[in-house]
Amino acid sequence: MNRYIGHDSQLYGIEEHRLIGGRGDGMRLFEIHNGKGLDITVSPDRNGDITRLRYRGINMSYMSPCGYVAPAYYDNVGSNWLNSFTAGFLTTCGLNGVGTPCNDQGEEIPLHGSISNTPCDQAYFTEEKESADGGEQITSLVVRTVTRDETIFGRKLRLEREIRVSTEENSFIITDTIENTGDREEPFEILYHMNMGYPLLDEDSVVTIPSVEVKPRDEHAAEDAANWMHMEKPTDGYQERCYYHVFEQASNKTDDPFPTTVSIEQPKIDTKLSISFDASSLEGFVEWKMMGVRDYVLGLECGNCYPDGRDVMRRTGMLKFLKPGEKQQYRVKIELH
Numbered sequence: 001m002n003r004y005i006g007h008d009s010q011l012y013g014i015e016e017h018r019l020i021g022g023r024g025d026g027m028r029l030f031e032i033h034n035g036k037g038l039d040i041t042v043s044p045d046r047n048g049d050i051t052r053l054r055y056r057g058i059n060m061s062y063m064s065p066c067g068y069v070a071p072a073y074y075d076n077v078g079s080n081w082l083n084s085f086t087a088g089f090l091t092t093c094g095l096n097g098v099g100t101p102c103n104d105q106g107e108e109i110p111l112h113g114s115i116s117n118t119p120c121d122q123a124y125f126t127e128e129k130e131s132a133d134g135g136e137q138i139t140s141l142v143v144r145t146v147t148r149d150e151t152i153f154g155r156k157l158r159l160e161r162e163i164r165v166s167t168e169e170n171s172f173i174i175t176d177t178i179e180n181t182g183d184r185e186e187p188f189e190i191l192y193h194m195n196m197g198y199p200l201l202d203e204d205s206v207v208t209i210p211s212v213e214v215k216p217r218d219e220h221a222a223e224d225a226a227n228w229m230h231m232e233k234p235t236d237g238y239q240e241r242c243y244y245h246v247f248e249q250a251s252n253k254t255d256d257p258f259p260t261t262v263s264i265e266q267p268k269i270d271t272k273l274s275i276s277f278d279a280s281s282l283e284g285f286v287e288w289k290m291m292g293v294r295d296y297v298l299g300l301e302c303g304n305c306y307p308d309g310r311d312v313m314r315r316t317g318m319l320k321f322l323k324p325g326e327k328q329q330y331r332v333k334i335e336l337h
Contacts, residue, residue: 099307
């Protein structure tokens with residue numbers, strides 16, 4: 001018990017709000033404040049994705065010109081996903097497909113799948129406590145969601161998400177469990193489309209990705225491959241460049257659940273953001289470099305595939321499958337320094 005405060009929300013907590021007006025009208029938002037300088041906005045109407053991330057009151061993420069868009073506006077034809085691409089800090093891509101629209105074994109797969117435009121069936125938040133100094137102390141603020149990517153005569157996949165925000169340090173962990181709830185084997189893909197924005201991102205940002213190989217996605221990216229780690233000022237007519245990073249696989253399993261770390265550091269605001277994950281299961285790491293005017297964003301994206309379309313992943317042998325009743329768990333840790 002803290003004798004100095006009347007309510008825990010003076011220091012930390014989670015509040016639920018709703019948007020009014022615009023294409024986001026009515027959307028629920030969970031606003032999380034950890035009391036150490038970390039503020040996170042989670043959208044239960046968009047798969048429990050993270051729309052805003054602030055550290056010490058400074059924006060870390062990119063919000064696209066679309067702004068908040070309710071799932072009712074989602075168009076699953078081709079690349080029309082972009083019309084409701086809020087971006088934010090995290091947009092989850094999948095589960096039926098990631099990347100380029102394609103036809104895979106007779107199924108039309110839209111850009112980046114539909115999970116990010118699917119409302120959660122269940123969404124709630126709680127506080128977790130530990131005994132301290134003769135009382136109890138809140139150590140974590142936790143959001144849990146369940147999203148069903150299920151249809152009649154088709155895939156039946158369920159995503160259970162936990163976002164655990166520390167009140168002791170400026171970090172949070174995303175834990176996703178994907179389950180095949182149907183009666184047939186299903187392909188599945190996931191990409192954590194994490195989007196860095198101004199002022200964390202500008203031409204002076206220092207990007208560190210400890211890869212052993214960097215593969216340009218196409219000829220356009222290859223033209224400037226030597227500068228994959230260098231950011232530029234907003235540039236008229238800029239065309240996106242994507243780089244696939246390959247990490248060295250440890251020969252022995254360690255106890256560290258997050259053995260691979262990439263980061264972006266901004267000396268102007270004395271801030272570093274780190275993303276840690278297990279590259280043996282999330283082996284498809286993508287750097288999305290988009291230095292356009294207002295379309296100014298750096299994607300640091302770990303996933304279990306590359307965004308070339310499910311048909312391509314099937315041909316290359318990278319496509320993952322879940323048997324009936326089978327589950328797969330992925331974890332990503334974010335730290336602010």
